[in-house]
Amino acid sequence: MAMWLFLGSECLLFGGLISTYMLYRGRHSAELGPDQIFDIPFTSVSSFVLLMSSLTMVLAVSAAAQKDDRRTNLWLTITALLGATFVGGQVYEFTVMYREGLGFTTSLFSSSFYTLTGFHGVHVTVGIIMLMALVGINKRSRVPGDKAEVVEMVGLYWHFVDVVWIIIFTLVYLIPA
Amino acid sequence: MSTTAEHSDHTDVEHGHGHDDHAAHGEHGQHGQHGQHEEHGHKPTSYYVKVALFLGVLTALETATYWVVEELGAFLVPSLLIMMAIKFVVVASLFMHLKWDNKIFSWLFYSGLILAVLVYAAFLATFRFFTPT
Amino acid sequence: MAIIERPTDPAPVPAVAGSGAPAVVTPSQAYGVLRRPVSSTGWRSWVFTVDHKKLGIMYGVVAMFFFIMGGIEALLIRLQLAGPEGTVLSAGLYNEMFTMHATTMVFLFVMPMAAAFANYLIPLQIGARDVAFPRINAFGFWCFLAGGLFLNTSWFLGGAADGGWFMYQPNASPLYSPTNGVDFWALGLQITGIASLTGAINLIVTILNMRAPGMTLMKMPIFTWMILVVQFLLLFAMPVITVALFLLMFQRSFGATFFDVAAGADPLLWQHLFWIFGHPEVYIIVLPGFAIVSEVLPVFSRKPLFGYRFVVFSGAAIGFVGWGVWAHHMFASGLGPVSVAVFSVATMLIAIPTGVKIVNWTLTMWGGKIQFTTAMLFAVGLVVSFTIGGLSGVTHAVAPSDTQQTDTYYIVAHFHYTIFGGAVLGLFAGFYYWWPKAFGKLLNEKLGKWNFWLMMIGMNMTFGPMHIIGLQGQPRRMMNWTEARAGEGFFNLGFWNRVASVGSFILAIGVFLFLVNIWYTHRAKSNTPKAPLDPWDARTLEWITQSPPKEHNFDKVPTVHALDEFFHRKYEVDHETGEVRKVATAEEILAAEEAQGDKHIHLPSPSYWPIILAFALPVMAYGVIYNRLLIVVGGLIVLLAMFGWALEPSVADDSDYDPPAEGGGTNKELATIG
Ligand code: HEM
């Protein structure tokens, strides 16, 4: 329940960031706007990666519920790797944009874009840390499956981060400004 | 109420002492329901794979609009929003188990979500975001 | 922890204190770096505690400290304005003073003081042994302290924030506010915000999941209900201010231009985000006061709360409608006519549930056998003052009249009647009412009455004249007024400013008497006897246990059958005569409960991690302001503390105690170990 409350609260956090972005997405110089700078095929691949990490997370949760620690750890690790791929992709995307001249302070668009996606990236990173900690805890625990509740909780968090990306992907990337 | 979070502090109690008959949290409302998670919501792997495939296809469709922006015209934004909403609900109810869990979780989560949507929509409206200039 | 059940399993292999290698390598030892802090006395028992009662008291003490600080700041403001062309404060210092006064009062006094009551009382009122997440609770408290201290160090590091408590942009941008004050403000509130958010999650889960058997939602004490509403407001309002504060931080410390008009930004963005948070915030401030009086009035009127359901629903309604009115703080900012009309009407609507509450309180007292104890006096004082504040509030729901009043002292008068009258008086009612519960002694009633009357007179003398001053056009946040424009006769600004300043000192003496009262009651030579178990003939569960309560609150978790359970155990209605008669005393009820006490009571153990984690945050915050390297250092501590926390079981292993308890003994035996 605590996690659900937290996620409800997070809705207002991301809502605020997304709204700020929406307000400012049109405020940029002629060459460095969203329609010029985004690489949709690339981002759609990383969206897909994040989506698949949700699947592997589900599999980890159900393995944990069946008290199968080995499989749980396997899926958790894969999830973390997929998440890391996503974050890596984001870092790459940022560097490309930066080279094209879009710094954090270049325009209102760039500041709000980096703030929003950066916040999301931090959330994914925190998720990866939690996944790794979970693997560690699982390895040391003597009772198989006794951390199933925690796995489930981290799972909720992970899916939420994915869901937020679903929204960002549509509102920020796909809908032309 | 079967829950997830409060057990994080709680499972440790069992772990450390091997008996949880009267944990600090009192014994009301939480115990005896540990098994509940197995009873519902844990579908076979193939089920989740199918759901994920469906989501993947939707994502592909979304991406595809990128090349046909002109052709879709006024349909573009609504169709994107609808696909987004479908993906959201599918992940929330199937992957996050809201469909099978206690209704109060849906209630808590969606109240945050709906509040966010309403408040921020009003907020953008005061900036005339939705009125074409 | 003071009372720890002696382990009854075959005695674990003991780890001898001081010998390097413990016989059993338990997770807490292998990964906790240090042994668990398990002492039950001395400063350690407070610093590492996870007990909701100790945390509640600590919240209270620290909040009281900040109340005094905020009060001194207020007195300096009033000294400055006592005469024309005041010279007590420089213009810059004056700005810092009113900004920090408001920030301190709102974020470091009223909110944490409400948290103090909530933390202390909620588990007791719902018959639980602690909150759902005791360690997170401790973490919240330390975040509040760390954030509050961090914020106030700005006084010594170049100057405090000076943009007014709502820190409008771009007025608070580096150009106009070149010191680091605003940075301290943004980061400090971010840290205290964590306390509010974690506290909200914790208390909601506690209330929804851990009520005593039989306590359905509609049998929950009204205090608990109101606090639940407040926690939901916090849950959804804190993230909004978080966003705003982050944007502000990026703007000031990282060169972004979110509020910079020259860069094409819209400064209204800040105003909206701030008030989307800010209006729910005013209910966060005032509802705890309402919660307390809703508990105090029935007890001293010897009647149940009139229309319990109405009070609950109007509380929930306030919590809901409160989200749709934020822009009434922005009528003068050029929102556009449609927005102004919509928000104006919504604001008038919200007066309705508030009015419902006042009516209910009045009808509760109506025809009751009223006992004017100090707690009751404060409660009645609240109803009166808040009504006045509410009425002046309605006058600025009307947008045209608000345009006249905004940014004058009329506004200052209004919100002090609501905040001081609605929240602070309620908190004082709570102090007097629950003092015997928490500390086992009744505060002196005679001093209490002086305390009350001085505060009441002081308050009306301070804030009453501000209505006049304001309608005469004296702007708020203005460091000076001049004789030349003070006006004549009854409306002479000079006269009323002096009255207000004298009033503020009377008010301060009143507050001081409260501290005197505490000293008087608890001084070593005090002849104040131990308070009786049920000094007020109360109605709710917290009085069913000892005062002060044991570490585990209840020997047996009581079963609830009715709203006002405790009252119904003491009294019964004679079905023939219809008379209410007393059938049991508090002592008898307690004895009966204790006789059936639970055998195993496991309390969560104290922990180092919450305080370590909390104090890593200001390190990071200093890093943002001074040196990015510190961010990394702080971040590493955070990471370490989180891992330590995650790997630490919530109940310490037996081997963490020295000497390890010998097995045997009866199950019921409770021993103090360590
Ligand atoms: C001890 C009694 C108090 C006195 C004498 C006092 C006095 C004042 C005065 C004179 C101002 C106006 C400063 C100006 O505009 O130039 C002010 C502002 C304010 N006060 Fe108080 N106050 C008291 C208690 C409180 C409490 C308990 C709260 C809230 C819980 C509070 C909240 C505020 C706020 C929010 C402002 C607005 C500051 C701004 O304009 O940014 N005050 N106070």
Ligand SMILES: [Cu+2]
């Ligand atoms: Cu308001």
